[in-house]
Structure formats: structure tokens, C-alpha cells
Amino acid sequence: MMKKIETFIEKIQNAKSILVAGHKNPDGDSMCSALAMMRLIELNFQKKPTVMFDGNVPRTLDYVPLRAEAKFHQHIPEGSQYDLCILVDYGTRKNLGEIEKYVNATDYVIEFDHHFNDDIIGNLCFDDEEKAATSQIIYDVIRKAKFNIDQDIIDLLTLAIITDTGNFKFVRHSDVLIDAAQLVDAGADMTRLVNLLNNKDKKTVLVESKAVSNAEFFMKGRLALATIRNDDYKKLDGRGELVLSLLAQIHGVQYVVLLKEQKEDRIGISFRSRKNPINKIAETFGGGGHLCAAGAVVQDSIDNVRDQVINAFKGM
Numbered sequence: 464m465m466k467k468i469e470t471f472i473e474k475i476q477n478a479k480s481i482l483v484a485g486h487k488n489p490d491g492d493s494m495c496s497a498l499a500m501m502r503l504i505e506l507n508f509q510k511k512p513t514v515m516f517d518g519n520v521p522r523t524l525d526y527v528p529l530r531a532e533a534k535f536h537q538h539i540p541e542g543s544q545y546d547l548c549i550l551v552d553y554g555t556r557k558n559l560g561e562i563e564k565y566v567n568a569t570d571y572v573i574e575f576d577h578h579f580n581d582d583i584i585g586n587l588c589f590d591d592e593e594k595a596a597t598s599q600i601i602y603d604v605i606r607k608a609k610f611n612i613d614q615d616i617i618d619l620l621t622l623a624i625i626t627d628t629g630n631f632k633f634v635r636h637s638d639v640l641i642d643a644a645q646l647v648d649a650g651a652d653m654t655r656l657v658n659l660l661n662n663k664d665k666k667t668v669l670v671e672s673k674a675v676s677n678a679e680f681f682m683k684g685r686l687a688l689a690t691i692r693n694d695d696y697k698k699l700d701g702r703g704e705l706v707l708s709l710l711a712q713i714h715g716v717q718y719v720v721l722l723k724e725q726k727e728d729r730i731g732i733s734f735r736s737r738k739n740p741i742n743k744i745a746e747t748f749g750g751g752g753h754l755c756a757a758g759a760v761v762q763d764s765i766d767n768v769r770d771q772v773i774n775a776f777k778g779m
């Protein structure tokens with residue numbers, strides 16, 4: 464580990480231009496880990512990386528520290544090149560979207576990630592699938608390298624943990640609680656940070672609650688299926704987390720599926736499970752993900768996809 468950290472330091476010292484990026488449509492972990500990495504380099508190496516993203520950033524992240532420093536790729540000057548790229552929380556190559564061309568044009572890639580990936584991009588990898596959030600891996604390196612940190616970095620690392628654990632609901636190992644405890648000791652104000660994320664547009668919450676009201680139930684109430692049609696999808700900001708979380712709170716519900724009509728004949732599917740693995744079902748729809756939280760995108764009509772999903776759960 465120390466050898467890898469030495470290389471990390473050397474690569475940053477030698478880089479003239481640095482790009483930091485995560486996956487397309489960044490979530491809290493991806494965005495906050497990227498901003499924490501930018502600030503870390505600024506504070507310890509006196510150089511300022513570019514933070515770039517593709518897709519949409521949900522409004523819940525509007526007030527995370529340094530949010531304005533993250534630039535939509537189309538706002539980056541044409542022909543920009545970077546001699547070092549740091550990828551955080553990207554998952555797989557196909558999740559990079561338009562960032563991929565900048566990554567491909569870079570000499571050296573360093574990655575920090577907690578996703579399973581059989582097509583690793585990084586020349587230097589700080590990967591750990593056991594971590595609940597990518598920011599924990601960055602925090603590990605910070606402590607081992609004894610890097611300087613400030614309040615923004617503390618808040619960003621904590622926000623990444625809060626969002627990726629769904630406010631500490633998805634904790635598998637104690638290390639994430641130990642990291643969070645150390646961040647609180649370092650000055651993270653949990654109540655303030657959780658509140659700062661409560662920033663959804665009213666229309667998004669109304670669309671989400673409508674989808675919950677109209678949800679269908681199958682398999683004696685063990686499968687809840689919600690649908691967001693295209694008209695409503697346009698008002699949705701984020702992935703419909705509220706739909707998934709509310710339906711999962713119902714007595715007896717073990718599986719929750721949310722169908723989102725992103726376009727006519729393009730359906731995004733989110734799968735959640737209380738206990739049994741669900742990622743194999745997502746794979747049959749050409750997607751994937753974690754054991755109990757997975758997704759897919761299917762080119763078909765919403766009615767066909769609905770029927771196929773109900774069929775796929777037969778025998779579960």
C-alpha cells in the first residue's frame with residue numbers, strides 16, 4: 464500500500480494537468496469523492512485538477528461543498544488534454560459516457576473504486592469492493608499518507624458515505640461506521656450534512672409519490688412494481704430513490720422494481736431486494752449491479768418490459 468501511495472504522490476507531483484472524474488449521472492459518492500480528490504490535490508500539491516462529469520447531477524447535491532467546481536463536459540474547452548486522470552467511483556468503462564475520450568487520451572490513469580469491474584482502466588488501482596463508499600478508500604490513503612485535510616474534504620468524504628449507505632441503512636461491515644465516527648471527530652456535522660441533501664424539487668417528490676400510489680403488487684405482496692411514464696419521467700430528478708425506499712418499507716415486500724420510461728421504447732429498470740440477490744435478474748435484462756441493488760436499460764415498450772419483469776420473478 465505504501466508503495467502505491469508513493470507512486471500516487473509522484474504521479475501528481477509530475478503532472479502538469481490533472482482530470483478527476485466519476486461515472487455518468489453522478490451520485491453522491493461519485494460527485495463528492497471527485498470534489499474531495501480535487502481539494503486534496505489542491506491543498507497538498509498546490510495544483511488544481513479539473514473535475515468533469517457527463518449527464519445530470521441531481522439537485523440533492525446542489526449544496527455539497529465545492530459543487531460549482533465540477534464542470535459539465537460540454538463546458539470544457541474543445542481539445543483539452545490531461546496528462547494524469549484520476550477516476551473515482553466509475554464502475555465500468557461504459558459508465559464514463561463522454562469522459563471516456565479524455566481518459567483514453569491520457570498517459571496515466573489512477574482509479575479509486577468499490578465497484579466490481581472486470582475491465583479495469585487504471586494503471587494504478589486503489590480498489591476495494593468491500594467498502595460501502597469510494598470515499599472511504601480515499602480517506603484510507605489520506606490517513607496513511609498523512610495528507611492535510613480541511614472542512615470541505617471532511618464534509619465531502621462524509622456526504623459520500625451518507626449517500627452510498629442510504630443514510631447508514633446499507634452497512635455490511637463496521638469499517639464504514641468507524642470511518643464515519645472518525646470524520647465526526649474531525650468535524651463532520653451529521654445533522655447539517657443530512658439536511659443539506661434535502662433539496663429535491665417539489666415536482667420530483669410529487670412524481671415519486673404518484674408512482675408509489677399507483678404501484679402494483681404481485682406474488683402475494685412480495686413484489687412491488689412501480690412505473691414512471693415518460694411525461695412524469697421528465698419531472699424526475701435522480702433515480703426515483705424515494706419510490707424504491709417507500710415501497711420497500713411495506714410489510715411483506717421483498718422485491719421492489721421501478722420502471723422508468725426514459726424515452727418511448729427505452730425503459731430504465733431499478734431492482735431492489737431486501738435479502739435475496741437480485742443482480743442475476745438484472746443481468747438477464749442486460750444490466751447488473753450490486754447483490755441487492757441493481758439496474759438495467761432495455762429497448763422495448765414499457766408494457767412488454769413490465770410483463771417480462773413479472774415473468775422473471777416467477778419462482779423467486
Ligand SMILES: [Mn+2]
Pocket residue numbers: 492493552577595596597627
Ligand atoms: Mn459509490
